[in-house]
Amino acid sequence: MRRxxxxxLCAGFLVSAGCQIEDRTPTGTRRDEDAIHQLLGQYARxxxxxxxxxxRTLFWQDGxxxxxxxxxxxxxxxxxxxxxxxxxVLERWLRGVExxxxxxxxxxxxxxxxGDLAAAWIVTxxxxxxGSTSIERDWFEHLVLRQIDGDWRILSVAVVSSPRGxxx
Numbered sequence: 001m002r003r004x005x006x007x008x009l010c011a012g013f014l015v016s017a018g019c020q021i022e023d024r025t026p027t028g029t030r031r032d033e034d035a036i037h038q039l040l041g042q043y044a045r046x047x048x049x050x051x052x053x054x055x056r057t058l059f060w061q062d063g064x065x066x067x068x069x070x071x072x073x074x075x076x077x078x079x080x081x082x083x084x085x086x087x088x089v090l091e092r093w094l095r096g097v098e099x100x101x102x103x104x105x106x107x108x109x110x111x112x113x114x115g116d117l118a119a120a121w122i123v124t125x126x127x128x129x130x131g132s133t134s135i136e137r138d139w140f141e142h143l144v145l146r147q148i149d150g151d152w153r154i155l156s157v158a159v160v161s162s163p164r165g166x167x168x
Contacts, residue, residue, distance in 0.1 A: 047104045052087045059083045060153045067159030101134035103127040116147040138162040
């Protein structure tokens with residue numbers, strides 16, 4: 001009986017020594033995550049405040065935007081344009097529109113970082129002009145961010161609107 005107990009103990013030891021928990025914790029720091037979340041908040045605020053030059057500073061030089069931009073663009077619009085072009089379209093579209101008819105708010109953020117590369121899925125609620133009033137709709141945005149020389153900036157934004165009546 002003692003031999004059986006010793007054999008079970010040795011087998012258990014060998015099995016536990018062979019098992020290792022893999023650590024796949026993404027690289028990066030809490031400071032990086034905080035900086036990225038702050039950048040995402042600035043992105044929404046600067047769009048809401050129509051601070052186009054400030055919004056532009058959040059992107060790298062060749063930043064891009066893909067998705068519907070202004071009125072008349074189908075909600076499944078797929079062409080990628082430079083961020084400069086996208087901001088010009090937004091600025092023209094919102095010229096003369098009252099402040100209460102345009103707003104962008106971040107509702108949820110799902111974040112992943114690996115070293116100097118990060119991605120964020122964000123759900124935004126956008127209030128956009130519709131005639132003399134406005135409508136609110138949720139949008140799903142995927143942002144790719146890159147850190148170069150300690151500076152986080154947006155490389156690209158891809159946007160789709162949620163189906164009407166879709167989950168929030």
